[in-house]
Amino acid sequence: MAMAGRVAGKVALVTGGASGIGRGCAERLAAEGATVAVTDVQDAAGAETVAAVTAAGGKAWYLHHDVTDEAAWERVIAEVKAREGRLDILVNNAGIAISASVVEMSLSDWRRQTGVNLDGVFLGVKHAIPLMRASGDGGSIINMSSVAGLKGSANLAGYCATKGGVRLLTKAVAMECANAKDGVRVNSVHPGIIETPIWMSIVSSAAPGANAPPDLDALSSMAVPLGVKGYPQDIANGVLWLASDESRYVTGAELVIDGGLTVR
Template structure:
């Protein structure tokens, strides 16, 4: 049987990279997936890929910083399916910049998307999951940058470290409530996603999704080059590598895991 047959999931930031691979993998395992992203074209493409493969999916444009939009997305899922079982908080951004050069609005924007967006998703998904009466799984995407520091990524590290400990605290809250909801974090290393083509040549560099290693003044970086110098396996991971870990955490195969960190980094943090 498909591991997630009959379950319903929301995946934020599902328009590309890890989010897209995750949405496709969840649908392949039988889940009905609501894909959300601020990138409408990317989100609709993911939606189309799932449908073309015979899966069940929907798409909603979403800015994860908006609480009203979270309320609407969860309500849409409940109206369509009558339940919610899985939430994957994947949407995120990264800014490669020294602390002394970082404008306050850049700092605040990372906090809002990477940390507040995760908080809002959990806040509004948990009551919906509880209504189903059979528990569920929340998977928050952190990073290896949430486990160790990186010069030039202090703001990103702060948000991803925050996701890590927020996940642990929320896992204990749900365990105390005996609601059957497990909450875990995933920590990708260098993953070959479109993020690398979004790194500018110098100036203020904005990169979206993934671990986000930015070097001010550098050209767009090759993930294989970075991985070869930092990951013992010597090559970059693929979005599907992270998606498979997320499917595991969403399934009953991980039923005794909550508050845990799943590190998928080619040995980077070893």
């Protein structure tokens, strides 16, 4: 990479970076000059992300990381500090989707959903902010919400609850950092129908009794005003902007990348 990128010299941490949107974000940030710590529970796929980044001339390394575990967060942040000395960008991306009718959803599934999608984001914010403040140049926290954090969806009550929680957690923390004048900006991103592995866990509600994931092209042509599905790169481009100094005046905002899905 001959030219300096839009996040050159910055250190980023991307959770859930082994696949889907997380991998797209890791690759995009690295391509624009960031050193990326990729974390996930899928170790083989995480290594593949790092290999792809490295092959493209970028810098990345991988750590196993269960985002629901506070001690794991402490270890990951300590490792980032030890290796890189600072943290400029946190992409709280790790997430799961559990599809079930609210009257049939088990409490353990509800808690697993909130554990990853909400506790994981809270812990990331809690443990990343002190290192960002210590770095002296502020930072950018990008929390991955969803269009399901803006509108309701049948059989996704748990997912909607967590993604709605991420949306307002983001705004509250943005105000806390603004009050502290610490230079840390906090924003949420709301993807629509994006081609990622998470759809494999969402059973199609269009065909009762069907156990197959939905056909994203058919779903998009029907539900999305632009008529097409999105790709991880579409989300990564928005994350890159929020991670860069180009968005220096943006905090507490929600960036919706959904082909118009929530507007209709």
